Amino acid sequence: TGDEVVPPEEKPVPGKVRDINSYALYGAVTEAGGQPHLYGIVRDDFHRVRESLSAALSENDLVMLSGGSSxxxxxxxxxxxxxxxxxxxxxxxxSVQPGKPTIGAAIEGKLVFGLPGHPASALVVFHLLVAPLLYRGSYFEAENGFWEFPLTAQITRNIRSAPGREDFIRVKLFLRQGNLYAEPILGKSGLITTLVKANGLARITAGKEGVEAGETVEVKLF
Known part of the structure; x- marks a missing residue:
């Protein structure tokens, strides 16, 4: 959703951005075993958003919209x-970063998620909250911890974090002399390139104020 969003084939003028999230989330849903349906770009208008949501709810088991949650x-x-x-x-x-403005809702037995408008934020929240439901149908931990953070790696640089908030850092994993390392891919949540370069998420728990280079972190693969 958003007045600033234009189709990917359209050249954006100043103040406009191409629609990335629809297609990135379409691919993520497909990869997780779902059957996605797109409902197009919806302007920042209550009646248009409501009409599109109503149509999506009548035809699907779970609905996501991106943007309009701040x-x-x-x-x-x-x-x-x-x-x-x-x-x-x-x-x-x-209390997470990225993904703070996320909405979770239920309407007559169907789940609705309002994801952030920034591409990296939207996809991080998808992997945390939506993908588990598509893979397994619930948030209960599977025997193999599939959607948890089953790997551990050594972070390659210092990362600061605010206490009381969980941070999810895009990382690139690599092996060196038999040890697994996580190299942070830093950048604003509006940059899809941070996800292109990363292959996992490292978690900094809410009780920490950051991690130092060489410290062990939990990692979830994309």
């Missing part, structure tokens, strides 16, 4: 979701 006068996702049925929005905001 607190602001033009962000209408929460209101549109709450207007469509009970119980509506269950949470709005997570």
């Amino acid at each position: 607190v602001g006068t033009r962000d209408v996702a929460r209101e549109a979701i709450n207007s469509l049925g009970s119980p509506g929005v269950l949470f709005h905001g997570l």
